[in-house]
Amino acid sequence: xxxxxxxxxxxxxxxxxxxxxxxxxxxxxxxxxxxxxxxxxxxxxxxxxxxxxxxxxxxxxxxxxxxxxxxxxxxxxxxxxxxxxxxxxxxxxxxxxxxxxxxxxxxxxxxxxxxxxxxxxxxxxxxxxxxxxxxxxxxxxxxxxxxxxxxxxxxxxxxxxxxxxxxxxxxxxxxxxxxxxxxxxxxxxxxxxxxxxxxxxxxxxxxxxxxxxxxxxxxxxxxxxxxxxxxxxxxxxxxxxxxxxxxxxxxxxxxxxxxxxxxxxxxxxxxxxxxxxxxxxxxxxxxxxxxxxxxxxxxxxxxxxxxxxxxxxxxxxxxxxxxxxxxxx
Amino acid sequence: xxxxxxxxxxxxxxxxxxxxxxxxxxxxxxxxxxxxxxxxxxxxxxxxxxxxxxxxxxxxxxxxxxxxxxxxxxxxxxxxxxxxxxxxxxxxxxxxxxxxxxxxxxxxxxxxxxxxxxxxxxxxxxxxxxxxxxxxxxxxxxxxxxxxxxxxxxxxxxxxxxxxxxxxxxxxxxxxxxxxxxxxxxxxxxxxxxxxxxxxxxxxxxxxxxxxxxxxxxxxxxxxxxxxxxxxxxxxxxxxxxxxxxxxxxxxxxxxxxxxxxxxxxxxxxxxxxxxxxxxxxxxxxxxxxxxxxxxxxxxxxxxxxxxxxxxxxxxxxxxxxxxxxxxxxxxxxxxxxxxxxxxxxxxxxxxxxxxxxxxxxxxxxxxxxxxxxxxxxxxxxxxxxxxxxxxxxxxxxxx
Numbered sequence: 001x002x003x004x005x006x007x008x009x010x011x012x013x014x015x016x017x018x019x020x021x022x023x024x025x026x027x028x029x030x031x032x033x034x035x036x037x038x039x040x041x042x043x044x045x046x047x048x049x050x051x052x053x054x055x056x057x058x059x060x061x062x063x064x065x066x067x068x069x070x071x072x073x074x075x076x077x078x079x080x081x082x083x084x085x086x087x088x089x090x091x092x093x094x095x096x097x098x099x100x101x102x103x104x105x106x107x108x109x110x111x112x113x114x115x116x117x118x119x120x121x122x123x124x125x126x127x128x129x130x131x132x133x134x135x136x137x138x139x140x141x142x143x144x145x146x147x148x149x150x151x152x153x154x155x156x157x158x159x160x161x162x163x164x165x166x167x168x169x170x171x172x173x174x175x176x177x178x179x180x181x182x183x184x185x186x187x188x189x190x191x192x193x194x195x196x197x198x199x200x201x202x203x204x205x206x207x208x209x210x211x212x213x214x215x216x217x218x219x220x221x222x223x224x225x226x227x228x229x230x231x232x233x234x235x236x237x238x239x240x241x242x243x244x245x246x247x248x249x250x251x252x253x254x255x256x257x258x259x260x261x262x263x264x265x266x267x268x269x270x271x272x273x274x275x276x277x278x279x280x281x282x283x284x285x286x287x288x289x290x291x292x293x294x295x296x297x298x299x300x301x302x303x304x305x306x307x308x309x310x311x312x313x314x315x316x317x318x319x320x321x322x323x324x325x326x327x328x329x
Numbered sequence: 330x331x332x333x334x335x336x337x338x339x340x341x342x343x344x345x346x347x348x349x350x351x352x353x354x355x356x357x358x359x360x361x362x363x364x365x366x367x368x369x370x371x372x373x374x375x376x377x378x379x380x381x382x383x384x385x386x387x388x389x390x391x392x393x394x395x396x397x398x399x400x401x402x403x404x405x406x407x408x409x410x411x412x413x414x415x416x417x418x419x420x421x422x423x424x425x426x427x428x429x430x431x432x433x434x435x436x437x438x439x440x441x442x443x444x445x446x447x448x449x450x451x452x453x454x455x456x457x458x459x460x461x462x463x464x465x466x467x468x469x470x471x472x473x474x475x476x477x478x479x480x481x482x483x484x485x486x487x488x489x490x491x492x493x494x495x496x497x498x499x500x501x502x503x504x505x506x507x508x509x510x511x512x513x514x515x516x517x518x519x520x521x522x523x524x525x526x527x528x529x530x531x532x533x534x535x536x537x538x539x540x541x542x543x544x545x546x547x548x549x550x551x552x553x554x555x556x557x558x559x560x561x562x563x564x565x566x567x568x569x570x571x572x573x574x575x576x577x578x579x580x581x582x583x584x585x586x587x588x589x590x591x592x593x594x595x596x597x598x599x600x601x602x603x604x605x606x607x608x609x610x611x612x613x614x615x616x617x618x619x620x621x622x623x624x625x626x627x628x629x630x631x632x633x634x635x636x637x638x639x640x641x642x643x644x645x646x647x648x649x650x651x652x653x654x655x656x657x658x659x660x661x662x663x664x665x666x667x668x669x670x671x672x673x674x675x676x677x678x679x680x681x682x683x684x685x686x687x688x689x690x691x692x693x694x695x696x697x698x699x700x701x702x703x704x705x706x707x708x709x710x711x712x713x714x715x716x717x718x719x720x721x722x723x724x725x726x727x728x729x
Contacts, residue, residue, distance in 0.1 A: 001633075001637075006330070009330065210720065220720035223707075223714075226714035233651060238627045247330065252333045255333055264623035321619075323591070324609075
């Protein structure tokens with residue numbers, strides 16, 4: 001057993017990290033906001049990096065890597081708040097033509113979880129295909145057939161949403177087991193993004209606390225602030241272990257209960273993203289409450305991700321069910 | 330990131346599990362916490378069994394009688410110990426986790442010959458004389474003084490939180506040998522036999538009403554100079570060798586044990602009623618238990634990750650502070666849930682109405698020590714804030 005990222009995994013992570021730093025620097029957020037968070041040129045480059053085809057077998061033109069590798073990639077995308085239906089498009093690779101290559105932008109709607117309505121679809125205007133997860137299977141819906149209105153004020157400035165009144169049934173492309181499986185995989189990958197958001201928020205807050213001075217000292221030298229940062233670090237490290245554990249267990253399902261590992265990942269990483277986002281605003285003081293400082297982007301993205309593939313509460317209920325079943329066995 | 334165990338690791342697990350399955354059921358139940366002589370016999374007897382089977386000193390080098398297990402094997406060891414509900418290290422704690430490793434690293438050949446084998450085989454029990462009423466988190470401020478008199482140190486002072494002092498043969502003692510030097514530079518590490526004249530042990534009951542603590546008063550205790558470990562005035566460095574051991578794996582079995590504790594809470598929730606319905610039917614409770622159980626899963630993943638990262642250096646890094654903080658908080662939240670399930674039955678610390686009040690209350694009361702012992706949560710946060718995140722230290726106020 002070696003739970004550490006391998007040299008190959010570290011190289012993959014570093015490659016994605018430097019790509020994201022170059023392509024989505026802080027200065028780009030206002031511009032991305034104007035384009036509603038979607039940039040087709042950036043999407044093509046992400047596809048060229050292999051982000052969508054990462055888990056597709058090499059025989060099908062993919063990179064042939066695993067879940068843990070993907071979690072590391074989504075961690076980096078989360079850290080820089082890279083916008084777009086990233087997880088849906090990776091899930092769609094091999095299911096929807098062009099998803100792996102980035103020529104078809106795939107979004108989705110999860111109707112298996114507890115929070116099914118209202119139907120709010122992210123990035124609808126940019127989508128070429130929509131995957132709908134229902135209890136009885138996976139459906140392919142043409143987004144142009146959706147009747148919906150754009151929400152005037154989305155929570156996350158980089159995640160536009162449409163409120164869809166009626167949803168066509170679409171074409172069934174996979175069975176119930178596959179729908180359930182995609183939902184599990186989606187939760188594991190989003191946990192990677194949430195970990196990245198938690199890390200990005202800590203980096204922003206930590207750097208600020210080193211530079212900002214009050215009462216003649218950097219604010220990070222005060223224990224009240226220093227301890228808040230330390231708590232962010234603890235949540236980040238728990239999220240890291242949880243998210244990596246989710247990915248690595250999907251890769252080696254014979255070792256442990258995959259459902260439990262993924263639910264734990266979504267819980268731990270979700271909590272870290274939201275609470276680190278909030279703490280990041282607090283550390284910035286008054287400026288943290290403004291639109292100018294990036295802190296609010298992390299907090300808002302954290303809440304978008306919380307509502308993908310099951311909330312913390314839903315996953316906690318699932319773990320409780322698994323505990324109960326274990327006792328009955 | 331590969332969670333699969335190698336064939337060798339699986340073999341290690343199988344052999345250990347089968348040995349535990351044959352030994353644990355016949356070893357007997359732990360004696361009352363108040364019966365000190367019986368506790369010593371129970372704990373050291375188990376240590377001897379481990380030693381004879383080659384499982385004592387799991388992380389100790391082979392030349393000192395240890396198993397020299399890899400870090401992954403150590404994780405497996407703690408998993409299996411917890412699964413089998415085997416006795417814990419008990420009163421062997423200080424010797425096996427602190428005293429022994431320090432002597433291995435810093436002791437003279439004579440000190441090694443005299444103590445190492447006795448510690449690992451359960452023949453010697455050690456206690457720790459580090460903290461003082463004036464030196465808690467600021468341990469280097471300790472004031473117990475040792476004055477050289479020929480081939481002896483004459484030691485006078487007051488130690489506190491001395492676990493197992495009542496039954497210990499030796500004490501790892503920190504003393505001030507140079508009162509004029511800066512506080513970290515005047516400390517020495519001594520082996521103090523507990524039968525010397527001038528040692529007065531006074532039990533200090535914890536909020537649990539019992540417990541292992543004592544205060545130890547030292548008055549002109551004459552300790553031979555040959556009992557100095559490391560160089561005179563170099564004791565602070567010597568001490569940090571032991572603290573590093575403690576922060577590594579000290580809580581591993583207890584963490585795994587918490588998984589079983591949560592399963593126990595599920596059973597309890599199915600049994601107790603709240604407003605006429607079983608507590609388990611309460612969705613909020615199920616969510617909370619599920620959430621905490623998920624966090625436990627991540628905690629154990631955190632331990633695995635930090636152990637794997639420590640493979641190169643051989644010792645856990647400062648990241649161990651994050652593990653301890655997360656563990657302390659989780660332990661307290663989970664055991665608090667036990668009290669909430671008990672409701673008014675929790676007014677009793679003895680079992681009442683068929684409910685395990687004694688166990689649940691004791692676990693929660695005990696959990697309150699975890700965020701204090703081995704570096705308080707606040708000290709751990711300073712370590713993270715300063716050594717990992719690079720924030721400036723608090724300015725040290727000028728001495729009056």
